[in-house]
Every structure is written in structure tokens, then in C-alpha cells.
Amino acid sequence: MTGKIAKLLFGFFDPCHLPNNPGWPLRNYLALICSRWNLKAVRFLCYRETRGFADMGLSLVGEALITVPQAWSNHRDVPSAVGWELNKGRKVSRCISLAKSMDPTRLAISAADLNLKLMRWRALPSLNLNILASIKCLLLGAGTLGCQVARTLMGWGVRKITLVDSGRVAMSNPLRQSLYTFDDCLNGGDFKAIAAVKRLNQIFPAMEAEGVVMAIPMPGHPVSSQEESSVLDDCRRLSDLVDFHDAVFLLTDTRESRWLPTLLCANTNKITITAALGFDSFLVMRHGPGPFSSSHDSKTETANSLLQDMSKLALSEIDGGRRLGCYFCNDVVAPTDSTANRTLDQQCTVTRPGLAPISGALAVELLVGILQHPHGIFAGGEISNSNSSRNSELPLGILPHQIRGSLSQFSQMTLVGHSSNSCTACCSTVVSEYRRRGMEFVLEAINHPTYLEDLTGLTELMKSANSFNLDWEDEIDDEDGNCVEI
Known part of the structure; x- marks a missing residue:
């Protein structure tokens, strides 16, 4: 210039x-x-x-x-x-990170638990949100119930979920199973456990979800010698999964598929929630603590008389209170193959569409109630009545043991069932034998249908009951209608 x-x-x-x-x-x-x-x-x-x-x-x-x-x-x-600000003796420019206000993932994380925080602020100041965020949940079954439970867990702030299932997504699944879409059904169908985890991460990117493709070994479903190694590997893998997680949901289709997880949870004293569906009825229940969660053991000695055999079905006691039962405590037979020689509609879980969302939500609410209860898994069962919710000192109300509902009657009731000393899944005899023999015991229970009944004394009980011959044919009624012997 x-x-x-x-x-x-x-x-x-x-x-x-x-x-x-x-x-x-x-x-x-x-x-x-x-x-x-x-x-x-x-x-x-x-x-x-x-x-x-x-x-x-x-x-x-x-x-x-x-x-x-x-x-x-x-x-x-x-x-x-x-x-400009001093930083280690030097003046540097002031920097402000806008990542939290611009990154969609960070925005989702900060907004995800808004409802829970408002719940605590407005109505439940004692609600412990940290325990919900840190708990690790294992969902056995990724079908209709598994999808509903996973979604409700997310709503409660649970971020660590593992889903176990060996099935693939079928064309009939997406309409009732909320984590799957039509694309998951193509080319033979994706594995449910993998597809469910993919959808959970799409719904909320901060989820720590894992999918495990495996079948659960079941009593009454014998395996050949060639299959034993693979089945035992599945047993050990399931045992490791139960050990790693804090709460286990039993959401499978068959009764016998719940036996091994129930045994493993009783052995390790894990929180266990069962949800089971009928056509228009459901059962949601929490299992009690394991038989060795207290030093008191109420195991009844084996005897030959009917009176002694019946005492095997007496209520177990723990710490002066009665130990709550598991899914199998009311049974008098061991779990067996429930799908053999059945038609397709008998093998599939045919239910009214509204049943799974109701029972899945109740199962999660039951878990949250346990986590917020001062006694946790040791809390006694409560029964609902007109004054129970109003008088309860717990932030979420009563904590029942069993919830049974019927859509045909639009009814729901709470029940309490205590543990049996002859339970094929959680009694001290079964758990002790599992601890002593390990996977050898599990394999024998799988291959021999009557083994669990023999071990727990149910076989002797049925023999004693059948030994009473009442000889009805040797009696006639008199003119007054009274029964007399001739």
C-alpha cells in the first residue's frame, strides 16, 4: 500500500x-x-x-x-x-464443553431418569435410585414375558440386563413381543437374545445389555452320552451367569426349564422372580431365600410312617419366621417333560394378549419392592387388604409373595406359600446334594425322572398314602343314612 x-x-x-x-x-x-x-x-x-x-x-x-x-x-x-485463566502458572483461554448439550446420547442419558427423579422428589423421598442403576438382572427367556420385563426394567432405571434364549424370532413374534420387528424374522430369524439386545441399545444407547444364546438343561429331557459334554457346559455357563447377577427372572415357557435356575438361585441365595402364564390367568411370585441362608435348618428326618412322611411337607422356618417357598414347593411330583406327545397349541404359550404386559410389569414391581425393603430377600409375604397400602410404612406399599390374577374375572389376589422340606428344587436335601456332587447330580436329575422324588422322600410319601385301603366296598348305609361296616 x-x-x-x-x-x-x-x-x-x-x-x-x-x-x-x-x-x-x-x-x-x-x-x-x-x-x-x-x-x-x-x-x-x-x-x-x-x-x-x-x-x-x-x-x-x-x-x-x-x-x-x-x-x-x-x-x-x-x-x-x-x-483467560491461570493453569499451572500459565494464562490460557477459558474453555467450555458443549458436548452434553449437543450430543444426542448424552442428552438421552440426562433425560432418561427424569420420571424417577420426579417420583422421588414429589412422592417417594426415600426411593433408592442408586441400587436400581447398579443391579445386574438376568432374564431367562426372551419371549413375550422377557420383552415386557426388559422394557419395564429400563423404565425403573435398570441399566445392566442379560437375556438368555436359544430360539429365533418367528413371523408370529413381533406382534406380541415388543423388542422385535419384521426385519428380525427374515432369513430364518435372528436369535432372540441377540435381537433383543440390539433393540435395547437402540432404545437407550447407555444400556449395558448382553445376549446369550443357549438352552437350559431340564429334568425329564434325557440326553445321550454324546450330548452330555455340551449339556454340562450349558449347566456350568448358567451357573456362572447366576453367580454374576444380582436378580434372576424365570420367564421360560415350560415348568421343567425353571428347575435348574431355581436350584442355582437357592444355592447362591439370589433374588428370584417367576412369572408364568395360562390362557387368561397368571402367576407372579418371588422365591424365598435359600435353605442355608440361616444357621437354622428345619430338615425333617426320613421315616416310614405316614405321619412322618407328611411332616416332610411341613413349613420350613428361618430365623423364627417361615421361609417363603419357590415355584416348585407346592408340587408333589418332580418336573418332567411337559411338551412330549402334545399338539402345537398345547406346546405353545397360548394366552390373551394383555396377560404378558400385566404379569411382566408386576414381576418388575416385585423386584423393585424387594430392593427397597429393609429386609430385602428375607422380607415376609404380605397380603393385600383395604388398609394395607394405607398403613404400610414402605415407600412402595406392601411386598407380597405371590400374585395370582385372572383376566376372565378381572381379578387379582395376593397369597403366601411357605417352603416345603420335600421341594425338588430348593429344600436343604436337594441343595446339599448339589453342593456335594455338583454337575453329576444335575445330570442324574435330568436323565432319571424319579430321582428327585426318591431323593426328597416324595416316593415314600405317595406309597404311604396309597397303603391306606379304606375298603369302601365293604361298607353299606343303614336306614338313617349312617355308614356301617358289615
Whole structure:
């Protein structure tokens, strides 16, 4: 540039939106100009944009008159500036991270538990949200019930879920099983456990979900010698999964598929929730603690008389109270193959569509009630009545043992069932034998249908009951209708 410069205009990008005031960056800019060139009058342009385009109507032009201190001209003093902070003795610019306000995943995480926080703030100040966020849940079965339970767990803030299933998504599944779509059915169908985890992560990217493709070994379903190694591997893998998790949901289709998980949970004293469906009825229950969760063991000795055999079905006691039963405690026979020689409609779980969402939600609410109860898994069973919810000191109300409902009657009731000393899954005899023999015991229970009945004394009980021959045919009624012997 040649010739005399009449005016010098200093420009800078101004982020300020005020119509008549320059932004704070002008202070630092003037300090630099005065310190570097010792100017006393500085004409400046505050360049501004609107939506990324130059807006000269909003931009400002002005002049600043400055008295420069002597220390500035001698460079013995550094003029103060805004927007800089000391970091390890050096002045660096102030940085603000906008990641949380711009990243969709971070936004989802911060908003996910808003409903739970509002619940605690407005109605349940004692609600423990940390235990819900940290608990690890194992869902055995990723069908209609498994999908409903997983979705409801997410709503309660549970972030660690493992789903176990060996099946694939069929064309009939997506309409009732909420984690699957039509695309999951194509090309033979994706494995349910894998497809469910994929959908959970799509719903909420911060989920720590895992899918395990495996079948659950079952009593009454004998295996050949060639299959024994694979079946035992599945048993050990299931045992490891139960050990790793804090709560286990039994959501499978058959009765016998619940036996091994029930035994493993009783052995390790894990929180166990069962949900089972009929056509228009359902059962949701929590299993009691294991038989060795207390030093008190009420095992009854084996005897031959009917009175002694019946005492095997007496209620177990733990710490002065009765130990709650498991899914198998009311049975007098061992679990066997429930699918053999049955038609398709008898093998499939044919239920009214509304049944699974109702029972799945109740199963999760039961788990949350256990976690919020001061006694946890050792809490006694409560029965609902007109005053129970009002008088309960617990934040979520009563904590039942069993919930049975019927859609045909639109009814629901709570029951309490205590443990049996002849239970084929959770009694001290069975758990002790499992601890002593390990997977050898499990394999024998799988291959020999009557083994569990013999072990627990149910065989002797049935023999004793059948030994009573009442000889009804040797009796006649008299004229008054009284029964007399002839």
C-alpha cells in the first residue's frame, strides 16, 4: 500500500447481540492495540453475522480513546484481559464443553431418569435410585414375558440386563413381543437374545445389555452320552451367569426349564422372580431365600410312617419366621417333560394378549419392592387388604409373595406359600446334594425322572398314602343314612 493512510479501522468478530453495545472481546483487542502500537485513539468495526451471513445493519463502528499507562509502553506490565485463566502458572483461554448439550446420547442419558427423579422428589423421598442403576438382572427367556420385563426394567432405571434364549424370532413374534420387528424374522430369524439386545441399545444407547444364546438343561429331557459334554457346559455357563447377577427372572415357557435356575438361585441365595402364564390367568411370585441362608435348618428326618412322611411337607422356618417357598414347593411330583406327545397349541404359550404386559410389569414391581425393603430377600409375604397400602410404612406399599390374577374375572389376589422340606428344587436335601456332587447330580436329575422324588422322600410319601385301603366296598348305609361296616 502506498500513499498516506487517513484512517485506520480495526475489525473483529463480535459475538454480542446487543444493538448499541460492543461485546467483551473488544476490551482484549484494545489492550493489544494500545500495548503493541501505543495508539491513543482506535477506530474499530464490530463485525456481526445473522444465521451465518454478514449483517452490516447489526454491525457497529465506533472509536475508543485510551490513556496508555507507562508500564505498558515499557513492556514491564501485561495488561489485564478477560477470558483467560491461570493453569499451572500459565494464562490460557477459558474453555467450555458443549458436548452434553449437543450430543444426542448424552442428552438421552440426562433425560432418561427424569420420571424417577420426579417420583422421588414429589412422592417417594426415600426411593433408592442408586441400587436400581447398579443391579445386574438376568432374564431367562426372551419371549413375550422377557420383552415386557426388559422394557419395564429400563423404565425403573435398570441399566445392566442379560437375556438368555436359544430360539429365533418367528413371523408370529413381533406382534406380541415388543423388542422385535419384521426385519428380525427374515432369513430364518435372528436369535432372540441377540435381537433383543440390539433393540435395547437402540432404545437407550447407555444400556449395558448382553445376549446369550443357549438352552437350559431340564429334568425329564434325557440326553445321550454324546450330548452330555455340551449339556454340562450349558449347566456350568448358567451357573456362572447366576453367580454374576444380582436378580434372576424365570420367564421360560415350560415348568421343567425353571428347575435348574431355581436350584442355582437357592444355592447362591439370589433374588428370584417367576412369572408364568395360562390362557387368561397368571402367576407372579418371588422365591424365598435359600435353605442355608440361616444357621437354622428345619430338615425333617426320613421315616416310614405316614405321619412322618407328611411332616416332610411341613413349613420350613428361618430365623423364627417361615421361609417363603419357590415355584416348585407346592408340587408333589418332580418336573418332567411337559411338551412330549402334545399338539402345537398345547406346546405353545397360548394366552390373551394383555396377560404378558400385566404379569411382566408386576414381576418388575416385585423386584423393585424387594430392593427397597429393609429386609430385602428375607422380607415376609404380605397380603393385600383395604388398609394395607394405607398403613404400610414402605415407600412402595406392601411386598407380597405371590400374585395370582385372572383376566376372565378381572381379578387379582395376593397369597403366601411357605417352603416345603420335600421341594425338588430348593429344600436343604436337594441343595446339599448339589453342593456335594455338583454337575453329576444335575445330570442324574435330568436323565432319571424319579430321582428327585426318591431323593426328597416324595416316593415314600405317595406309597404311604396309597397303603391306606379304606375298603369302601365293604361298607353299606343303614336306614338313617349312617355308614356301617358289615
